[in-house]
Amino acid sequence: MFSDYTLRTITLGTAILGAVTGMLGSFAVLRKQSLLGDAISHAALPGIAIAFLLTGAKDSNTLLFGALISGLIGTFWIRGIITKTHLKSDTALGLILSLFFGFGMLLLTFIQKQPNANQAGLDKYLFGQAATLVESDVWMMAIVTGICLCVLLLFWKEFKILLFDKDYAKTLGFNTKTIDILITSFIVLAIVLGLQTVGVVLMSAMLLAPAAAARQWTNSLAKMVFLAALFGAFSGVFGTAISASKNNIPTGPVIVIIAAVFVFVSFVFSPSRGLLFKQIRFIKNRRDLQLHKTLAFMYGIAETHANISHPHEIKILNNFQGFTKSSLNKLVEKNYVTLEGSTWSLTQEGFDSAANLYNQNTKQNE
Amino acid sequence: MSSAQIEIQIIASLVAIACAIPGTFLVLRKMAMISDAISHSILPGIVIGFFITHDLSSPLLILLATVTGVITVVLVEYIQKTGLVKEDTAIGLVFPVLFSLGVIMIARNADDVHLDVDAVLLGELAFAPFDRLVVSGVDLGPKSMWIIGVILLVTLVLLYVFFKELKLSTFDKGLAASLGFSPVIIHYGLMTVSSVTTVGAFDAVGAILVVALMIAPAAAAYLLTKDLKKMLILSVLFGVFSAIVGYWFAHWIDASIAGSITTVLGLLFLAVYLFAPSKGVIAVLYREKQQRTEVSLLTFLLHLKNHDEVSERHVNHLNEHINWQKVRSKTVLDLALKNNMIAIDNQIVSLTPKGEEFTSLAIDYIITNEDAQIEDMKADFFLFRG
Numbered sequence: 001m002f003s004d005y006t007l008r009t010i011t012l013g014t015a016i017l018g019a020v021t022g023m024l025g026s027f028a029v030l031r032k033q034s035l036l037g038d039a040i041s042h043a044a045l046p047g048i049a050i051a052f053l054l055t056g057a058k059d060s061n062t063l064l065f066g067a068l069i070s071g072l073i074g075t076f077w078i079r080g081i082i083t084k085t086h087l088k089s090d091t092a093l094g095l096i097l098s099l100f101f102g103f104g105m106l107l108l109t110f111i112q113k114q115p116n117a118n119q120a121g122l123d124k125y126l127f128g129q130a131a132t133l134v135e136s137d138v139w140m141m142a143i144v145t146g147i148c149l150c151v152l153l154l155f156w157k158e159f160k161i162l163l164f165d166k167d168y169a170k171t172l173g174f175n176t177k178t179i180d181i182l183i184t185s186f187i188v189l190a191i192v193l194g195l196q197t198v199g200v201v202l203m204s205a206m207l208l209a210p211a212a213a214a215r216q217w218t219n220s221l222a223k224m225v226f227l228a229a230l231f232g233a234f235s236g237v238f239g240t241a242i243s244a245s246k247n248n249i250p251t252g253p254v255i256v257i258i259a260a261v262f263v264f265v266s267f268v269f270s271p272s273r274g275l276l277f278k279q280i281r282f283i284k285n286r287r288d289l290q291l292h293k294t295l296a297f298m299y300g301i302a303e304t305h306a307n308i309s310h311p312h313e314i315k316i317l318n319n320f321q322g323f324t325k326s327s328l329n330k331l332v333e334k335n336y337v338t339l340e341g342s343t344w345s346l347t348q349e350g351f352d353s354a355a356n357l358y359n360q361n362t363k364q365n366e
Numbered sequence: 367m368s369s370a371q372i373e374i375q376i377i378a379s380l381v382a383i384a385c386a387i388p389g390t391f392l393v394l395r396k397m398a399m400i401s402d403a404i405s406h407s408i409l410p411g412i413v414i415g416f417f418i419t420h421d422l423s424s425p426l427l428i429l430l431a432t433v434t435g436v437i438t439v440v441l442v443e444y445i446q447k448t449g450l451v452k453e454d455t456a457i458g459l460v461f462p463v464l465f466s467l468g469v470i471m472i473a474r475n476a477d478d479v480h481l482d483v484d485a486v487l488l489g490e491l492a493f494a495p496f497d498r499l500v501v502s503g504v505d506l507g508p509k510s511m512w513i514i515g516v517i518l519l520v521t522l523v524l525l526y527v528f529f530k531e532l533k534l535s536t537f538d539k540g541l542a543a544s545l546g547f548s549p550v551i552i553h554y555g556l557m558t559v560s561s562v563t564t565v566g567a568f569d570a571v572g573a574i575l576v577v578a579l580m581i582a583p584a585a586a587a588y589l590l591t592k593d594l595k596k597m598l599i600l601s602v603l604f605g606v607f608s609a610i611v612g613y614w615f616a617h618w619i620d621a622s623i624a625g626s627i628t629t630v631l632g633l634l635f636l637a638v639y640l641f642a643p644s645k646g647v648i649a650v651l652y653r654e655k656q657q658r659t660e661v662s663l664l665t666f667l668l669h670l671k672n673h674d675e676v677s678e679r680h681v682n683h684l685n686e687h688i689n690w691q692k693v694r695s696k697t698v699l700d701l702a703l704k705n706n707m708i709a710i711d712n713q714i715v716s717l718t719p720k721g722e723e724f725t726s727l728a729i730d731y732i733i734t735n736e737d738a739q740i741e742d743m744k745a746d747f748f749l750f751r752g
Contacts, residue, residue, distance in 0.1 A: 095578075098574055249470060260459070
């Protein structure tokens with residue numbers, strides 16, 4: 001259904017798009033501006049419609065320029081609402097998102113009713129159509145990505161310090177406002193770039209998902225940006241491949257689903273933050289605690305006897321909560337306890353370790 | 367006006383009222399973006415419901431979509447609770463995925479499903495009067511009017527019954543919990559009402575307009591009042607006003623009614639945002655300028671009090687020593703003169719008794735770290751503000 005060449009163009013386009021949105025998305029996520037992407041992508045819609053109304057052009061560069069302008073207006077209005085009134089950021093985002101989008105829809109329906117207009121192509125910006133990517137679009141993306149990369153490398157230090165300690169950056173004499181505007185503008189640029197491919201509605205996921213996935217694997221900003229770009233690019237490639245191999249599957253949603261799979265896998269399997277390993281660590285800690293409780297209980301009994309290794313019935317452990325068969329076996333493994341028939345006795349090693357445990361506990365309690 | 371036109375306006379107004387009520391609480395609880403998330407993520411529920419019933423206004427479809435909306439909220443909260451990402455990221459991750467699932471389901475079954483994603487997101491109010499509710503041969507009016515009417519009625523009853531609980535848990539969660547009102551139940555109750563309203567309204571006006579109708583009137587009202595009841599009434603009025611004006615605007619330029627209502631809402635909010643008496647941008651900017659001048663005035667008066675030498679009290683000194691621009695020093699001098707704080711004799715400035723008193727009080731407050739008191743004091747001393 002696709003000729004090889006078209007497919008290659010589209011795949012390259014979505015891969016580049018995924019990389020650049022992942023890269024800049026990292027900053028959005030870390031700056032707690034995750035939903036800004038959603039608001040901006042919706043706010044870009046009237047820009048597309050106005051650009052079309054003014055120029056009558058249908059080439060994507062003109063329309064995307066309009067989108068960029070209205071996206072920026074939306075962004076700065078959001079900032080104005082947050083800083084100048086007592087409305088909170090969520091209200092500001094929701095307002096701009098819905099109001100701009102509604103206005104955009106009004107313009108789109110208005111354009112559709114125009115008798116002479118050749119308006120058929122505008123709908124694609126709503127949900128995106130990767131299939132409409134042509135070579136010049138991909139070049140455009142590549143150039144913008146290149147610029148983004150250069151700016152990112154050039155201002156890396158400034159971006160990083162703004163991200164993690166804004167006040168410190170200010171005291172060092174950096175112009176935080178300019179840096180802030182610079183990075184926000186690039187986020188807007190990345191979003192606008194993706195409108196044609198994945199559309200207004202799903203663009204925010206392209207921005208967030210790779211970054212949220214990358215965040216789980218590392219605590220270093222450089223690694224996170226790199227990983228996010230990688231995840232984004234892979235989502236683009238896999239998404240395009242899947243939607244090309246089957247009939248009737250739109251590309252944008254598939255890319256979003258693939259990116260979500262990356263997020264899911266990262267959430268569950270990341271070694272340091274992932275849910276799976278967190279649960280394993282939790283269970284291990286609980287076992288250790290039980291072990292210590294049992295040992296402390298045994299110590300309490302052994303203390304009252306002249307011979308610390310005097311055997312006791314296992315049964316007496318039963319009405320004590322921390323006791324399980326496996327925890328007893330573990331104590332045996334550690335050479336703290338010896339079992340003989342239905343009795344247990346503390347070894348010297350176990351007694352010492354328990355005494356130590358007890359000391360530590362009392363010390364901490366004091 | 368034809369009867370269809372009247373019906374459209376009634377439906378739009380009903381939707382506006384039904385949205386404004388939960389919207390007010392969402393805005394106050396800083397959860398406005400949840401409504402956006404719900405409006406997108408109900409899509410898979412709608413699609414599955416449509417597969418089963420082939421009717422966009424069947425109760426089963428509404429139920430399924432509402433459940434999807436509540437699932438969204440639960441999922442978002444679960445992801446937040448893991449602490450892996452921030453709250454807003456959790457919202458931004460969940461709804462595009464659910465929305466994508468919905469779009470893919472529609473695309474895969476395009477042949478047997480006559481359901482358009484555009485229709486879900488944007489709705490078409492103009493067609494609403496054609497889908498009539500006919501019971502045993504009697505035409506009772508448009509179906510969507512009944513749906514949204516019932517939802518509105520339920521919302522109003524819930525609002526009336528639980529007003530106290532809602533108010534308390536919105537403004538003081540801790541107190542509400544300690545008095546025995548479960549914040550969880552109220553939270554999910556509100557979320558369910560929001561979901562039901564979104565679902566009930568999308569058929570007529572589309573999901574995006576629902577978001578606009580929930581947030582914009584409430585936000586505009588919030589800029590005008592601090593009283594919850596007044597805020598509710600104002601947002602309902604704003605909603606209905608936009609719905610009716612928006613309808614006629616759409617009628618005039620022949621474009622989407624939902625888009626037009628949103629545009630009117632946008633203009634309305636813009637007007638309030640700019641011109642609201644004390645919270646609007648112009649008022650805020652004016653107040654900031656006033657405060658800057660008044661702070662300068664205070665600095666100037668303190669300077670006068672600290673210096674008895676003539677050289678330090680010369681008018682020109684303001685420009686040189688305190689390093690103010692000419693315009694600004696003139697503004698400050700004029701203000702001080704108008705308020706009888708200073709007397710200028712042969713270009714030498716000196717404090718009047720009133721100025722002395724004001725400055726001493728101000729110093730006391732500054733030393734005891736009660737700077738805020740100075741604001742109240744200004745009202746007693748100033749005849750003219752900065």
